[in-house]
Amino acid sequence: MxxxxxxxxxxxxxxxxxxxxxxxxxxxxxxxxxxxxxxxxxMKPKKPLSRIPVGGSESVREQTVKTGSTVEFSTGRALVLFLVVGAGLTYFFKQEKKRLEIQREAETNRGMGKPLIGGDFNLVDHNGNPFTQEKLKGKFSVLYFGFSHCPDICPDELDKLGLILENMKKNHGVTLQPIFITCDPARDSPEVLKEYLSEFHPDIIGLTGDYDEIKKCCKNFRVYFSTPRDLKPGQDYLVDHSIFFYLMDPEGEFIDVLGRQYDAEGAAEKIKQHISVYVPKDAREKQKQGWLGFLFK
Incomplete structure (x- = not known):
């Protein structure tokens, strides 16, 4: 149921x-x-996160976009500035290192050469005027020892000296005082030197003197001197001498010696380097006593 x-x-x-x-x-x-x-x-892909703040006004959004682009642009400029500054500092330190090396070289030459190279002398120039070491002061000078009867070496070196003088004056604005000192006082009178040197550069000053003064001067500059003392008129003899250019600073002190390994351009460049780093004696002494004095020793 x-x-x-x-x-x-x-x-x-x-x-x-x-x-x-x-x-x-x-x-x-x-x-x-x-x-x-x-x-x-x-399932739809999400949009990338935006740097624009949510709910911000239109002006705030525009400012944010501009700020972002400015940051990116500033970073690029900072990188370029860093590279430029780095390259500039590298170049500066290289030049400074080279300058200190040349300055130390000159100071070493002065220290080693003070009792060896250079000294007082009392000679006569090709115009018959007295010429002493005091005439070396006030300008850079280049000294060369030779004699007018030299067959080939002296003419070649005097030609090179003329090229050095023109190079320094034209390219570097420096006027050197070139001096030719004879190793043959018996035959090289002032008149002979004046005529002989007129064939080369007009600025070259010829110096001569009596036998003892010439011998003393050659000894002071460590120039080989073999000229005999007592000579008869017309007597033939050989003269040997060293082949160097002696660079002297405006205080009349020896800086460097330039041999035949330098051509005219190379010698001019070497002289220019020494001139560019030249420091007077008083300033050099202060540098040695300063807290960076170890760099100049």
Whole structure:
């Protein structure tokens, strides 16, 4: 009886639950499309993060963009400035190192050469006027020892001296005092030297004197001197001498000696280097006593 009743009520139960099922199906039909939309949004690639602040005004956004580009541009300029400054400092230190090396070389030559190279002398120039070591002061001088009867070496070296003088005057604005000192006083009178040197550069000053003064001068500059003392008129003899240019500073002190390994251009460049780093004696003494004195010793 009970079973029959339940079977009889099944259609009624179906009518009772039918609206509910329909409502649920409608809900699902609306729910699935929204879920699909959410899935699509999740699957979409995210946009890159922006440096513009959220909610900022338009002016703030523009300012932020400009600031970002300025930072990038400033970084590039800073890198270029760093490279330029680095290159400049490298060049400066190289030049400074070279300058100190040349200055130390000159100071070493002075220290080693003070009792050896240079000294007082009392001679006569090609015009017959007295010429002493005091005439070396006030300008850079180049000394050369030779004699007018020299067949080839002296003319070649005097030609080179003329080229050095012109190079220094034209390219560096420096006027040197060139001096030719004879090793043959018996034959090289002032008149002979004047005529002889006129064939070379007009600025060259010829010096001569008596035998003892010439010998003393050659000894002071460590120039080889082999001229005999007592000579008869017309007597033939050989004269040997050293082949160097002696560079003297404006205080009359020896700086450097330039041999035949230098051509005219190389000798001019070497002289220019010494002139560019020249420091007077008083200033040199102060440098040695200063806190950077070790650099000049």
């Amino acid at each position: 009970i079973r029959t009743t339940n079977l009889l009520r099944l259609p009624q139960l179906g009518r009772l639950f039918a609206p509910t099922v329909l409502r649920n199906s409608r809900c699902l039909s609306h729910t699935f499309p929204r879920a699909n939309e959410l899935n699509e949004q999740v």
